[in-house]
Amino acid sequence: GEDVEQSLFLSVREGDSSVINCTYTDSSSTYLYWYKQEPGAGLQLLTYIFSNMDMKQDQRLTVLLNKKDKHLSLRIADTQTGDSAIYFCAEGGFSGGYNKLIFGAGTRLAVHP
Amino acid sequence: DTAVSQTPKYLVTQMGNDKSIKCEQNLGHDTMYWYKQDSKKFLKIMFSYNNKELIINETVPNRFSPKSPDKAHLNLHINSLELGDSAVYFCASSPKETKRGETQYFGPGTRLLVL
Secondary structure (H helix, E strand, O other): OOOEEEOOEEEEEOOOOEEEEEEEOOOOOOEEEEEEEOOOOOEEEEEEEEOOOOEEEEOOEEEEEEOOOOEEEEEEOOOOHHHOEEEEEEEEEEEOOEEEEEEOOOEEEEEEO | OOOEEEEOOEEEEOOOOOEEEEEEEOOOOOEEEEEEEOOOOOEEEEEEEEOOEEEEEOOOOOOEEEEEEEOOEEEEEEOOOOHHHOEEEEEEEEOOOOOOOOOOEEOOOEEEEEO
16 A cells, blocks of 8 residues: 655754655655644655656755665754654555555654754 | 735634635645644644646535635535544645645644534
8 A cells, every 4th residue: 555654753963964754655656745843834845756766855855765665764964943843755656546645654853953 | 924814813703503614825836734733732624726627525514615816715615514523624835736745835824613
């Protein structure tokens, strides 16, 4: 079945790099996503990667995809207090021929001075 | 220039009541979704509509009934509210339903508290 797993918590010091990891089960997923949810707010699409790519970089964000191991990671360089949020990994799944997202439980990133 | 909007933002109600949550998208997308986020922040799809037609219905009690008057709107009506319905409900939309992995854009969420 479809499943996405993430570690629940990550604490980093301001200025350090953060790495959030995710594993998924559906090897046929075409896209994999990272969403950010700030306290009391909705989901914001941060970035996504197509399954035929190994890496995607977007300013401070680097996404690495190991398709063989079904492992996705999000690296945030120079982490700031404003990066404190919950980060959701999601795979683009299918249900009856139609698109749906399967989310992980979210990783709570805490950035401290 | 809000892309996906939901009303109300907060909803506090008594057990047994019937309530509706509304969602609208001005992105011209064909597909809309309802997700439920529980108290542990776990996010799971409930329904998906493509151009007013129901295409995904996950295991959701039939007290929940989505309605799509047009492809820009997807409302969620909940009958006989229960304590366990307390959650944040997110609406989302995407351009096409059949293109695998199409990016979904989320609304701000409706925080429902059933007392």
